[in-house]
Amino acid sequence: MRRSGAGYVLVALLCVSLALMIVETNRPWLVGARAIVATVVAPIYIVAEAPYQFGGWAGEELSSRRELMDRNAELERRLLELSHASQQYLALRQENARLRELLGSGARLSADVVVAEIVGVLPGPTRHEVVIDKGKNSGVTVGLAVVDEQGLLGQIIEVGSLTSRVLLLTDSAHAVPVYVARTNLRSVAAGTGLADQLQLEHVADSADVREGDVLISSGLGGRFPSGYPVGVVSAVEREVGASFAAVYVRPSAAIARSRHVLVLFRVEASDGAGAAVTPPTAGRATPGGGR
Amino acid sequence: MNPFQGGWAILLTLLVGMVLAVLHLPEASPPILSWLRPNWVIMMLFFWTLAVPQRMGLVFAWLLGIGLDVLLGEPLGLNGALLAGFTYVVWALHARLRVFPAVQQAVLLFGLVVIVEALRLIVLLTLNDVPPSWRFPFIALASAALWPPLRGILEQVQRACRVV
Numbered sequence: 001m002r003r004s005g006a007g008y009v010l011v012a013l014l015c016v017s018l019a020l021m022i023v024e025t026n027r028p029w030l031v032g033a034r035a036i037v038a039t040v041v042a043p044i045y046i047v048a049e050a051p052y053q054f055g056g057w058a059g060e061e062l063s064s065r066r067e068l069m070d071r072n073a074e075l076e077r078r079l080l081e082l083s084h085a086s087q088q089y090l091a092l093r094q095e096n097a098r099l100r101e102l103l104g105s106g107a108r109l110s111a112d113v114v115v116a117e118i119v120g121v122l123p124g125p126t127r128h129e130v131v132i133d134k135g136k137n138s139g140v141t142v143g144l145a146v147v148d149e150q151g152l153l154g155q156i157i158e159v160g161s162l163t164s165r166v167l168l169l170t171d172s173a174h175a176v177p178v179y180v181a182r183t184n185l186r187s188v189a190a191g192t193g194l195a196d197q198l199q200l201e202h203v204a205d206s207a208d209v210r211e212g213d214v215l216i217s218s219g220l221g222g223r224f225p226s227g228y229p230v231g232v233v234s235a236v237e238r239e240v241g242a243s244f245a246a247v248y249v250r251p252s253a254a255i256a257r258s259r260h261v262l263v264l265f266r267v268e269a270s271d272g273a274g275a276a277v278t279p280p281t282a283g284r285a286t287p288g289g290g291r
Numbered sequence: 292m293n294p295f296q297g298g299w300a301i302l303l304t305l306l307v308g309m310v311l312a313v314l315h316l317p318e319a320s321p322p323i324l325s326w327l328r329p330n331w332v333i334m335m336l337f338f339w340t341l342a343v344p345q346r347m348g349l350v351f352a353w354l355l356g357i358g359l360d361v362l363l364g365e366p367l368g369l370n371g372a373l374l375a376g377f378t379y380v381v382w383a384l385h386a387r388l389r390v391f392p393a394v395q396q397a398v399l400l401f402g403l404v405v406i407v408e409a410l411r412l413i414v415l416l417t418l419n420d421v422p423p424s425w426r427f428p429f430i431a432l433a434s435a436a437l438w439p440p441l442r443g444i445l446e447q448v449q450r451a452c453r454v455v
Binding site: 006007009010013014016017018019020021025030033036037040042044045047048052058085121122127129158160165193227 | 357414
């Protein structure tokens with residue numbers, strides 16, 4: 001057994017580790033190094049996810065003709081619905097851009113997207129992070145928002161060449177600025193660490209929030225795009241004497257069930273409204289609205 | 292007739308350990324299972340450090356840990372330090388530990404994993420603002436419980452691949 005000098009090696013390694021941890025917590029210098037390691041270990045995620053991928057594939061291969069036809073019919077129906085809605089949307093968007101021009105506020109940013117598949121879920125009941133199969137090679141960068149077909153899902157926190165890590169809305173370290181669609185009340189929806197719950201922070205006891213209110217991302221803070229559904233208020237608890245009400249929110253996105261997600265790229269000035277990019281929410285301070 | 296003396300078998304089992312570490316459980320599995328996830332990489336490392344101590348190195352364990360840091364999204368260097376320290380301790384206890392029956396080794400493994408996981412929790416609580424979790428004794432419990440069968444399997448692997 002070669003033990004001679006092993007103690008020194010251990011001390012050296014511990015010192016290096018400590019230095020790495022301290023540097024990483026305080027400075028962004030190690031992002032590149034992490035990305036390189038992430039590229040090397042990416043196949044491990046893919047192997048770990050393989051049983052699920054195979055299960056999905058086998059399920060598709062083995063489904064009967066009848067099921068496929070049913071599904072096809074269902075999808076066609078949805079396509080029709082959505083294309084109908086998108087026709088209206090086009091008209092509304094033009095009208096909206098015109099009105100905003102009149103108001104003198106820039107057009108909202110519309111986003112380019114890339115479709116990604118979730119290839120890994122970080123284990124452990126307290127972690128709310130997933131790994132997606134798009135990375136630097138697809139132009140993904142740290143800070144981009146991720147949505148699924150029903151709403152905001154989270155944001156990119158780490159990028160490798162082929163994969164990136166997404167912090168989900170429900171992680172207790174995550175918060176997203178929102179407003180209540182019905183009243184324009186601004187707030188911040190923070191993760192609770194539970195898979196199906198967010199909580200609104202610092203909502204005054206007297207604030208007008210009800211069960212069933214829809215929350216939309218406000219775009220304040222500049223990290224998330226505005227206008228994406230975040231969740232629906234599931235419960236409001238007001239306690240006599242407390243200064244804040246406890247408002248619980250059920251996320252719109254299928255946090256634990258999404259398979260395919262969209263990464264939203266930030267697009268500088270779009271909709272032909274010129275380069276004057278104002279904060280996305282600048283035009284929304286309607287009278288009688290938020291606090 | 293045995294290139295690398297079976298070194299690829301060591302690497303492969305450690306990679307399997309890493310896959311198991313990031314494997315997520317199906318939606319339908321009972322939540323208790325997520326509390327009883329053993330620390331697979333430590334168990335694999337434990338076996339190979341006992342079986343072929345001269346083949347395992349501190350730097351190797353550290354690099355493995357760096358990979359694990361990125362996989363698990365933990366501060367870079369955390370798992371490196373833990374795995375290198377673990378390997379060193381196992382080296383130090385190696386002469387006695389090696390002749391122990393599996394159950395006795397499992398008891399010691401329990402103690403070591405408790406220490407490793409507690410240190411991990413302390414570092415995470417200091418550096419990141421994570422909610423405290425009381426999973427670490429359960430991780431150690433699961434690791435110790437699965438040690439005897441895992442040792443049996445890995446001994447077969449060692450024999451089949453003639454790792455010396």
